[in-house]
Amino acid sequence: MQAIQIEVYYDFICPWCWIGQRNLAAALAERDPHEPVSIRYIPFELNPTMPIEGMDRRMYRSQKFGSWARSQGMDAQVTGAGLAAGALFNYDKVMRTPNTRLAHRLMQFAQQHGEPQESAALYQAIYTAYFNEGRDIGSLDTLVEIAAQCAFDTSEVRAYLLSAAGLQDIDAARERAGRLGVQAVPTIRIDGDVISGAQPSVVFSNALLLAAQRKAS
Template sequence: MKVTVKVTSDFICPWCLIGERRLAKAIESLPAGSEVDIVWQPFELNPTMPEAGLDRRSYRANKFGSWQYSQMLDQGTVKAAEHDDVAFDYDAIDKTPNTFKAHRLMWLADQQGLAQPLADALFAGYFEQGLDIGDSAVLAELGEKVGLDRAEVLVFLASNQGKGEVRAAEDALTDAGVSGVPLFEIGEQRISGAQSQATLTAALQAAMASCQDGFCTQG
């Protein structure tokens, strides 16, 4: 039994990280022999963000009206993720980055079968270590940790490779009506937001039930 799960997210979205961790636990809870293929789809929460990013405190204060309100929102995600193995360290984050390079690197990693470990590294790097995931050197280091060639990553990011493909994928999602993340497409179900592990598990089980002996009755 093999089910494809499409995950649309951005790596500076805390709810995307929470949702991804819950999805991982849901997959782990499936019966032995279950196969889940995760397809990552790009979405930029801040498509007009300067390439160098912006000071996080200033950016968030302007976006939400005050730094204090921004901190309240951050604490809301910390509380929501108490049981999701997420070690948020917002104090370590100095910058809100432009994530287009990160999505391009995901495109490269996918071609080498390394999209999932890179996604994990990007989320952890930003939210748990405060790394600037809009910086090419940081991305090269994270890529190297998951099995990509560091020099190849730097050359890739300095080129135009993957730009058209990522933009086209983003445009296709916008045309399909996707306006927020995270979004999980599991079988016939589209699940918006960081829903519970139980909700994700039920969707996975339903999708697997519709695909038995290599024959799918849905989707």
């Protein structure tokens, strides 16, 4: 059977992308192991004009949402939803809102040079580092450390991120997403079927089942 093609449009700054990832992973764990899947992580920058060094999170969120109190209310909602999906948010540790372009480039490197399971582990690890541990995922050194934890060669990772490799690919991915009608994240395409938002795992399970039935016929 041909592999089911999955495209994950994401940004590491989006908490719902992490929740969606956990729900998709739960659905994938329940599928028939003889039904192969191929997952591609496609960057969708939400804050392309964010300063390279990021911003103080309280300042940024207060400006964006009108008040810090409103931001905290939204954080509480996300934290509750995350618990059900196994995504543990510690917003009291998150001091900065990062520029995520470097993290997107790291995922590009992983998908070009690593095995699928290594890319999946890195994808999860970056979310954990930011939302659970409060680390600055806009920092080169932080990303190199995360990559090392996922068995990537640190010297190769650092050289790639210090170069201009992959920059045009990120812009091209954003443009392609627009042509496909992707306007927000998370958006997950399973063999062309579009699932928008951090849907429950059963939604992903049903989409995988339908895709498998189409492949079989």
